[in-house]
Amino acid sequence: MAATLKGKTLFITGASRGIGREIAIRAAKDGANVVIAAKTSDPHPKLEGTIHSVAAEVDAAGGKGLAIQLDIRDDAAIREAFEKAAKHFGGLDILVNNASAISLTPTLETPAKRFDLMLGVNARGTFLCSQAAVPFLKESAKAGRNPHVLTMSPPISMKPEWFQHYAAYTMSKYGMSMCTLGMAAEFAKEGIAFNSLWPRTTIVTAAVEVHFPEEILKASRLPAIMADAAHVILTSDSRKNTGNFYIDEALLKQSGVTDFDRYALNPGTELYQDIFVE
Template structure:
């Protein structure tokens, strides 16, 4: 069976939601997992810290390392990536999961919010990838199957994906453009660079805060993204790059037939996520 055993993963925004689930799934394989997020102390309303998730990775059978990281700080990114590689002896996988969201039209998007989304989404994806790539090149030379996987949508120039939240779309598509460019740039080095996006909304804190309650109830759990990520990350890096994957399609092609188990409320008609045609 395909496994991540012994591989080192660096996951941004992993203190909760999709990042947490990917971390735990990798931990079940016996992977080394770096939980790189801002939340070091418990939040008043949101569950999860870098320390609690690192402990969950350990309990699952892996080795967790908690690193407090603000992905807006380029020097801190470089230091965290180096710390991870030094700790475990290699860096094999980068998951660009950290993201900021504001589904607001132009006149309701202040400069501060615009800057936050562009910095946390597009800029951080570029800088984390940039910091990781020298280590991923070494991973490729050692035959360790390196991957960059970014939680961002398929690129589309349809106005419908811009007209209601232009700033957010720009920031998420900036992440996807990193996939488009870097997959071609580093294909010769054997580094896989792909994006993954859900077909349906996922029951995360972001959906709970930014969407109506009925959409949250019509969502799937983050486990579907973790399982899809696992399929991608265990695929051959030299043959699986430059893709904009959709979670359900990845799993169907891998032979999964029961998707009801991923529903937050089985039997409920699911809500399709944005950016999915």
């Protein structure tokens, strides 16, 4: 497959900042059409980035951006957003399930509202966005346009260590991974790829900044490593590369990358390993 996303249309959830934004800009450098789907339409008092600012960055990078305000807990809004995106760009080739909610809290400290948020955004949102994307991706497959669904979720491991401290969060992230596992098999004959991607180290994102100590943030990598790994997956043959759970560093090493210092926030600092990584 040609290692470019030129002319492809991507729908990226949670793309107003962090990893989603970085994947959008990486695709734009190839000349892709990118739908920036996220909740943040107006500037946030503490967090940088809106759907409009990232759409402008996509345009500046050489792609074509479309900002769509979307809460992926709203099933009707999801369907409308995909219809709008496909109509605007004449189809859809790639979905990136990036939006996610996090709360690393033990059972007794996880209220129902927080549990529902994580399950609603992570597992349910990924399922519904994938469901809405499939009809358009089937058309992409028929046209030989190499359709992919890429979900930011970890390999599934049933070891108690990944559940004992934050069972609700693990359930929600594994729910995303189960979408990859099940849908890869379900839609293999249609030629639609479903894969997951997870970082070996913590990544410099708002989630890490808010939920982890500062020393962990300083020992993290930049979102660019996830964007480069995503690019490798999304330019691979969708009929041959599906149902896989990738770790960013391992995938990039297999692709010939040797310089990983450029991805570090503070080169030379010992990196902090992310959760769900053996």
